[in-house]
Amino acid sequence: MTILEKIFATKREEVAAAKVILSFEELKAQCQDLPSRVSFLRALQRPDEQVALIAEVKKGSPSAGTIRPDFDPVEIARTYEAAGADALSVLTDVSYFQGSPDYLRAIRQAVKIPLLRKDFIFDPYQLYEAKLWGADAVLLIVAGLKPEHLAELHQEAREIGLDVLVEVHDEDELAVALQIYPDIVGVNNRDLRTFETSMEVSEKLIPTYRDQCLAISESALETHGDVEKAQRAGAHAVLIGTAFTREQDIAAKVHEVMGR
Numbered sequence: 613m614t615i616l617e618k619i620f621a622t623k624r625e626e627v628a629a630a631k632v633i634l635s636f637e638e639l640k641a642q643c644q645d646l647p648s649r650v651s652f653l654r655a656l657q658r659p660d661e662q663v664a665l666i667a668e669v670k671k672g673s674p675s676a677g678t679i680r681p682d683f684d685p686v687e688i689a690r691t692y693e694a695a696g697a698d699a700l701s702v703l704t705d706v707s708y709f710q711g712s713p714d715y716l717r718a719i720r721q722a723v724k725i726p727l728l729r730k731d732f733i734f735d736p737y738q739l740y741e742a743k744l745w746g747a748d749a750v751l752l753i754v755a756g757l758k759p760e761h762l763a764e765l766h767q768e769a770r771e772i773g774l775d776v777l778v779e780v781h782d783e784d785e786l787a788v789a790l791q792i793y794p795d796i797v798g799v800n801n802r803d804l805r806t807f808e809t810s811m812e813v814s815e816k817l818i819p820t821y822r823d824q825c826l827a828i829s830e831s832a833l834e835t836h837g838d839v840e841k842a843q844r845a846g847a848h849a850v851l852i853g854t855a856f857t858r859e860q861d862i863a864a865k866v867h868e869v870m871g872r
Contacts, residue, residue, distance in 0.1 A: 614806075616805055619708050622708070626706075626707070639741065646743065649726070650727075651726065655698045656698055656826055658848075663848065664698040665698050665699075665849065665852065665866070666850070668700070668703070669701065669702045669857070673854070696866070696870070697725060699725055700726070702729065702730060704742075711730070717745050721746075726775075729741075729742035731751065736764075736765065740772065749774055749777055752778050753779045754789050755781060762792060763791070775796065779799075780797060780798070780800070780817070781800050781803055782813075783817070790824065793825075797826070799813055799814045801813045801830060801833075811838055811842070818845040818846045819845055822846035827846055827848050828847060828849045828851055829842035830850070833851075836870070852869065
């Protein structure tokens with residue numbers, strides 16, 4: 613099994629366990645009459661033509677281990693917002709990325725900018741979880757979903773008021789993504805099957821679709837030079853986590869990397 617396959621196998625067990633505690637119908641009922649969400653899509657459409665920033669609240673990963681031992685998700689989120697981040701990505705996967713639904717809930721109470729639930733979503737149940745916890749958008753990973761399954765989840769997410777970041781890594785995945793007419797497509801510079809990274813992935817793919825929808829470069833961005841590469845390729849936004857959260861002075865690193 614690849615790393616991605618292992619993660620999705622674990623996720624299936626977790627969702628099955630969650631449904632025993634709270635049924636899908638009960639979860640849907642709890643999502644009624646929630647406050648209006650913030651538009652993740654509009655937040656990334658900067659009028660000044662600068663690359664928008666999705667800053668990731670990230671404690672660890674399978675490839676890097678624990679990135680920040682003194683991890684305070686709310687403090688990090690507030691720091692990002694004050695440093696000019698346009699949106700936040702919050703990891704809710706516990707088993708592999710040391711995230712938590714509690715982080716998303718707490719951050720929603722602490723900041724005003726939109727939040728992406730960063731997780732491995734395969735079941736409509738997870739979309740409603742995201743909505744209940746305070747997310748404004750969700751991630752759908754093409755590499756982990758069959759095309760018809762991707763389309764169904766994408767449609768349901770939109771119907772319940774969530775924006776969707778559709779993630780791809782190669783030409784074949786991009787072709788699948790574009791078939792569902794997404795508003796946002798992110799190119800992950802990390803191959804989730806091997807966890808190898810290269811900025812060349814964004815440089816190759818983004819120019820081919822950036823006029824059709826909002827284009828994001830994700831993972832492996834470490835420096836302002838990397839952000840400039842993404843911008844030259846046509847990226848409207850970048851998603852960065854590790855390069856920020858491993859630094860003692862997160863705000864200073866955000867300003868350095870983003871050049872503003």
